[in-house]
Amino acid sequence: MRRFTSVFLYILLGVLTIAAARANWINAYIQIIIMFIGINIILSTSLNLVNGYMGEFSVGHAGFMAVGAYVTSVLNIWFFTNSQVFGSSLLSPSSALYLFPVTLLLGGVGAALVGLLVAIPSFRTRGDYLAIITLAVSYIVKSSIENIQVIGGARGFMGMRNIVNSMQEMVNLPWVMVWTFIAVGLTVWIIHRFVNSIHGKGIVALRDDEIASEIMGIDTHRMKLTAFMLSSGLAGIAGGLFAHILGYINPGTFTIMKSTEILVMVYLGGMGSLSGSVLSAIVFTLLLELFRPLQVVKWVVIPLLLILLMMFRPEGLLGHRELSDVFPRLSRIFSPRERQA
């Protein structure tokens, strides 16, 4: 029974928050922040899979997010709304309610396929050169989107608000928030299961010594492929949600700055620590909002914080440890399985 306590707690939190949003107890601003926290949790945990558990240095996570955002948005607009670009809707707008998770998933699949662009070169190279490849892929994605005029090019793409509205007309719930909660829960669960599975152990072995792990019979190519595609696919899902929260996306959103933000979250939380990533995504998003009145100075304070962090606690808040290792009593709530060597 104890194994499911954390799941129950999470569902309770989700239902309460959604109910509060539905009843307008929390205003739109706070709702958006809650959703951004969710997105950032997906992004930081998925990047942690590559940068923390696998020990690579990916600096182009925002590129995958962009792919997911665009694929999901374009599919939704194409299928469910009447737009000048794609003509009248193929399916009735009301079916968006059921098919939204499908398009979200397709966005993830699209991003995972772009992740192949990084995964395949990673067979032959790693470290700094791979970092460049991830950077190049994110620039290629951004630049391609800018050059496809059908989806708005550099001007951006909008209309996702209609999808959200038509979903809300059917059943009056804050649907994006519902899906954010579901996606966050599933992401954390998947990554948790993944890193504790035989694949996860293989990835950690890869980080510690690639050649030795190959000798021990680990299929390194398959491990790398799975990790990169899972990570980029999850980022794509986060991107799809992100597009529907804002209702407008443009390639300028998914720059190296966005990637840096995600990197900051991963290293703030600590590499190879799932609960650390979740925690730091929450803390970082709230910090960003707190510093919003500072405007430009915000981006001076954040790097400074991280530099100080690197100097005095380079392993992040929880480096290679989980929350339940720091506070052993927590493992009463969370299952004993969460504990990790």
Place this chain on the structure above:
Amino acid sequence: MFYQELIQNLLNALQWGSFYALIALGYTLVYGVLLLINFAHGDIFMVGSYIGFFVATLLLGQYAGLMPVHLPPLLVFLLTLFITMILTAGVGVTLERVAYRPLRRKGASRLYVVITALMCGLLLENGNLALLGANRRSFPELFTKTVYTIGGVTFSNVKILVIITTILVFVLLETIVRKTKIGMAMRAISYDRMAVPLMGIPIDTVIVFTFILGSSMAALAGVLFAISYPVLEPYMGALVGWKAFIAAVLGGIGEIRGALVGGFLLGFVEIFVAASFPSTLRDLIAFSVLLIFLSFKPTGIFGVARATKI
């Protein structure tokens, strides 16, 4: 007609590649010694051109009363270069002392140093934005641009200056690294960091020297860039810096020849893409070339794979 265009583009590519090469030299020097990607280097380039701006306007007497004598243009140019290089080297060394050295002393993982470097870059960019504001500044004209036309090919004296300076700098650095004692120490550190202090080589001095070299090259690139394209903004170093880094990797990071060749190569790719395709495709094709190239030769042109031991 075709040849004229070709030579014209070739000249443009050489100039554009020169900036990449000059910045890439800084990346490669630091990487060669410390195995650290100094991601703040692109922003040191930006700081360099800003410092150049302030020095030049001071020397030209644009701040009332601060500059009593009127200097001849050539002297102003040389002084600007010299002072900017010294000041920017100071910035680079400060970064090394304040941010990188404590981490190195602690023996922190290389990754943490890379993150710190990234953050230092952001700090410089946004610190500049916060201090000086977002308005662009135009760099003063230090000497009159003359445009020559030979056989239908036009080029300015600035273009020639940039290209020649880059080649001279390359020769100078190559000599320093290959022929002098401190260059030998630099190569030794990259070869075996543990053994070098045992031989009585002051490792920190050599590292500071490397940062001085790299940052002053970035300052040189900054001033030359500002003379060629006289608009300064805080984010100018970001994209150019990343591309210069790509040039360094393309040539094989850690190799001085590689930085030069990679820089020029990237310049050629970008200019010829812009000349024959819509210019919005420039970044796309440049990065695709890089991706394909690195997939087939992951260590760059001159790079050698480091042997991994179990």
